Amino acid sequence: MFFIPYLLACGDQTATDGSDVGPDDSPTETDTDGGTGSVGGTDTPTDPPTDTDTGPPTDTDTGPPTDTDTGSPTDTGTGPPPAFTVEIPDLYDVSAHPIGAECPDGLPEIYSCDGSNPQVAWTGIPAGTVTLALIFDDPDAGDYPHWAIYNLPPTIDGLDAAISGASIPLPHDLPSDPVAGIEARELKNGAGDIGYFGSCPADPHVYRWRLFALNAILPAITSGNGFDQFEELEDLAGDAQMDVAVACSAYGPGF
Numbered sequence: 001m002f003f004i005p006y007l008l009a010c011g012d013q014t015a016t017d018g019s020d021v022g023p024d025d026s027p028t029e030t031d032t033d034g035g036t037g038s039v040g041g042t043d044t045p046t047d048p049p050t051d052t053d054t055g056p057p058t059d060t061d062t063g064p065p066t067d068t069d070t071g072s073p074t075d076t077g078t079g080p081p082p083a084f085t086v087e088i089p090d091l092y093d094v095s096a097h098p099i100g101a102e103c104p105d106g107l108p109e110i111y112s113c114d115g116s117n118p119q120v121a122w123t124g125i126p127a128g129t130v131t132l133a134l135i136f137d138d139p140d141a142g143d144y145p146h147w148a149i150y151n152l153p154p155t156i157d158g159l160d161a162a163i164s165g166a167s168i169p170l171p172h173d174l175p176s177d178p179v180a181g182i183e184a185r186e187l188k189n190g191a192g193d194i195g196y197f198g199s200c201p202a203d204p205h206v207y208r209w210r211l212f213a214l215n216a217i218l219p220a221i222t223s224g225n226g227f228d229q230f231e232e233l234e235d236l237a238g239d240a241q242m243d244v245a246v247a248c249s250a251y252g253p254g255f
Contacts, residue, residue, distance in 0.1 A: 082124035086134075086211040086245040090118050090161070097255045103206045103248035106255055113191075113200035116165030117147060121158035122211055126243050129154040129213040131182060133237050135230065136196075140205040145226040147196040148187040148233055150218050153177035164196035182217060187233060188226040204252025214240040 094106035111118045120134065133150035137143045147164065156175050164172045164186060172195055174184035189197035199207060218236050221229050 081127070084122070084124040084126060084211075084213060084243045084245045086120065086122040086209060086247045088118050088209065088247060088249055089121055091249055094250050094255050097204070097250075099204045099206060099250050099252070099255075103250040105247075105249055107199055107207070107249040107251040112198040112251065114166065115198050116162040116168050117159070117196040117198075119158065119161040120209070120211075122245060123157065124245075125154050125157075126213045128215060129242060130240075131214045131217050133212040133214060133218065133233060134159070135210045135212070135233065135237075136207065137230065138199070138201070138205055138207050140207075141201065143227075143230070145187070145190045145230040146198065146207070147189060148230055149174065149184055150187075150221075150233055150237070151182055152184050153180065153182045154213075165198065166193065166195075168195070170194065185220065187221060187229040190226045192226065199249075199251035201252050204250060204254060207249045207251065209247040209249065211245045212237040212240075213242040213244070215242050216240040 088105070088107070090108060090111075091105035092108065093104060094100045095104035097106075107118065109115075122132075125132070131150070132152040132154060134148065134152065136147040137145050149159070149164070152159075153175055155177060159175070162168065163174065172186060174186070176183040186195045188194055191197050199205065214237060218233070218240065221232050221236075223229070224232070
């Protein structure tokens with residue numbers, strides 16, 4: 001039979017790497033990293049490949065990005081500019097009168113046609129204003145001209161009472177700014193006089209006070225009567241107008 005010589009021929013042999021792997025020995029599993037290795041071969045690595053990974057990647061992120069926003073923008077307290085307004089402080093309440101629905105502020109009698117002007121105050125002059133112009137008239141009587149004063153310096157915040165009127169001698173002492181070349185001027189009124197002419201209607205009227213903020217010094221207005229001069233001033237103010245503030249006053253018999 002042929003298998004006996006085969007066994008004799010195979011016998012015990014020494015592996016080329018010096019390890020004893022005779023036929024009766026089970027293949028040595030030397031893969032220590034838990035792998036299956038080569039069960040029928042000579043997989044003999046004694047150590048797993050050196051693992052140079054010493055842990056998870058070093059976390060150099062020290063935290064969330066630094067928040068450099070220290071809060072809402074600094075409030076400088078400036079806010080929006082105040083509204084441009086004009087008022088006559090010395091008025092009284094006439095809202096109970098029928099005309100009060102149109103204007104609830106009554107003009108005291110001392111400021112009527114035989115008196116002088118009331119105090120006029122304003123706030124919120126627009127930035128860049130060069131001069132101011134004030135027009136006091138009566139829309140209930142065809143825009144009857146009562147008082148107009150222009151080229152007022154923007155550095156003032158109002159006009160004092162009793163600076164103009166039939167009882168105030170000319171020339172009237174008006175605000176000016178010689179450094180800026182600004183000198184206030186008055187126009188003729190409906191009675192033909194220069195300066196303030198108060199209210200004295202036969203029945204209650206509502207009067208209009210307009211303050212114009214202008215971007216220019218206006219030229220002198222000298223020709224024509226009060227109506228003509230007021231119309232010319234309105235045209236010039238319209239061309240140079242930056243803003244206008246309006247107030248009202250009521251006056252007449254019965255209140």
